Amino acid sequence: MAHQKTPVLALVGGFLGAGKTTLILHAAGLLRARGLRVAVITNDQDSGLVDTKLAEAREFSTREVGGGCFCCRFSDLMEAAAQLLEYQPDVIFAEPVGSCVDISATIMQPLKAYHRDAYRLAPYTVLIDPELARRVYRDEADPDVGFLFQKQIAEADMLCAAKIDRYSSLPELPMPFDFGISALTGQGVDEWLAEVLHSTRVAGARLLDVDYGRYAEAEAALGWLNLHADVELSEALSPGSLAGPVLDRLDQLLTEAGIVIAHLKIFDQAASGYIKAGICANGDEPSPDGDLTASPERRHEIVINLRAIGDPERLQRMVEETLARVNGTVTVRHVGAFRPAAPKPEHRFGTITQALD
Ligand SMILES: Nc1nc2c(ncn2[C@@H]2O[C@H](COP(=O)(O)OP(=O)(O)OP(=O)(O)O)[C@@H](O)[C@H]2O)c(=O)[nH]1
Ligand SMILES: [Mg+2]
Numbered sequence: 001m002a003h004q005k006t007p008v009l010a011l012v013g014g015f016l017g018a019g020k021t022t023l024i025l026h027a028a029g030l031l032r033a034r035g036l037r038v039a040v041i042t043n044d045q046d047s048g049l050v051d052t053k054l055a056e057a058r059e060f061s062t063r064e065v066g067g068g069c070f071c072c073r074f075s076d077l078m079e080a081a082a083q084l085l086e087y088q089p090d091v092i093f094a095e096p097v098g099s100c101v102d103i104s105a106t107i108m109q110p111l112k113a114y115h116r117d118a119y120r121l122a123p124y125t126v127l128i129d130p131e132l133a134r135r136v137y138r139d140e141a142d143p144d145v146g147f148l149f150q151k152q153i154a155e156a157d158m159l160c161a162a163k164i165d166r167y168s169s170l171p172e173l174p175m176p177f178d179f180g181i182s183a184l185t186g187q188g189v190d191e192w193l194a195e196v197l198h199s200t201r202v203a204g205a206r207l208l209d210v211d212y213g214r215y216a217e218a219e220a221a222l223g224w225l226n227l228h229a230d231v232e233l234s235e236a237l238s239p240g241s242l243a244g245p246v247l248d249r250l251d252q253l254l255t256e257a258g259i260v261i262a263h264l265k266i267f268d269q270a271a272s273g274y275i276k277a278g279i280c281a282n283g284d285e286p287s288p289d290g291d292l293t294a295s296p297e298r299r300h301e302i303v304i305n306l307r308a309i310g311d312p313e314r315l316q317r318m319v320e321e322t323l324a325r326v327n328g329t330v331t332v333r334h335v336g337a338f339r340p341a342a343p344k345p346e347h348r349f350g351t352i353t354q355a356l357d
Contacts, residue, residue, distance in 0.1 A: 108204025
């Protein structure tokens with residue numbers, strides 16, 4: 001058998017919209033430019049992820065673990081990682097679902113216990129959006145969001161303030177953090193990556209005390225919607241000209257209904273190029289990613305992922321109402337609208353797995 005290198009496996013968690021995918025893909029691009037091979041594992045309660053499409057569009061070897069969070073699908077996570085070994089990656093980034101907590105007990109400890117020879121486990125990174133952090137500590141955030149957020153930051157091996165390009169100096173936050181990072185300007189990314197690749201800190205050094213009843217209740221406050229469709233337009237449009245108005249219209253409908261958006265994303269692939277755009281709050285200005293100058297096409301493949309504090313059936317109706325305005329035929333390949341089911345992890349360690357040496 002060919003000699004296999006032992007890849008770094010780096011989990012990057014944090015609340016919905018914290019900037020996990022943007023950071024992972026930015027870092028993956030930097031590593032690729034250094035001649036390293038990078039693979040990505042995405043994760044969701046359902047299938048049909050914008051993040052998967054985006055990672056594939058950037059030509060990274062990608063696997064999607066669907067149908068439940070990594071904790072509940074630990075075997076699928078390990079199967080996905082094993083499949084990616086075929087590409088001989090130097091680094092595998094894995095992004096857990098943004099509402100997920102107790103990653104240390106359910107993923108980091110089992111990884112150290114059962115897979116220590118196959119992967120070099122990086123310290124667990126948790127990203128925080130400084131604005132959400134402030135809202136949580138001022139008691140201005142939804143209490144269920146606040147619960148999940150506080151649990152997530154308590155189990156970080158490396159806590160990183162994301163999106164720091166939005167501030168003229170490092171933001172003052174109610175909690176200490178290890179790195180301030182901007183995936184847009186690159187600030188702080190090299191320092192964080194050095195810790196991911198060569199860290200001497202213990203990976204999975206913290207264990208949470210989680211009331212799973214409260215955890216399930218907090219996750220179930222969120223409505224989840226994933227839609228994957230083929231669009232045949234009557235008149236050709238660029239991906240940006242189709243996706244932009246769909247995103248704006250959905251934002252408008254949700255806002256009028258008083259539904260708080262946690263993260264709304266759309267991905268549009270046409271033969272001429274792709275666009276990804278998203279917003280993390282009602283009325284936000286989306287910053288599109290992809291090819292804004294792609295030429296008009298009649299055939300598009302679109303993926304919409306919406307996480308909001310609202311009834312999933314209402315979310316689905318609003319998405320369908322929005323797509324009904326598209327001038328053409330929309331053929332839905334997949335639609336899932338639900339509240340996340342109570343988490344039932346495959347493993348849940350009560351103690352920290354010690355390193356061998
Ligand atoms: N200004 C700024 N915006 C960012 C940065 N990183 C991410 N964003 C924006 O924040 C939004 C959410 O980013 P994602 O990377 O999709 O967040 P995520 O944590 O993967 O979200 P989920 O997968 O839904 O949990 C996107 O609109 C990004 O453009 C950053 O460093 N600076
Ligand atoms: Mg993501």
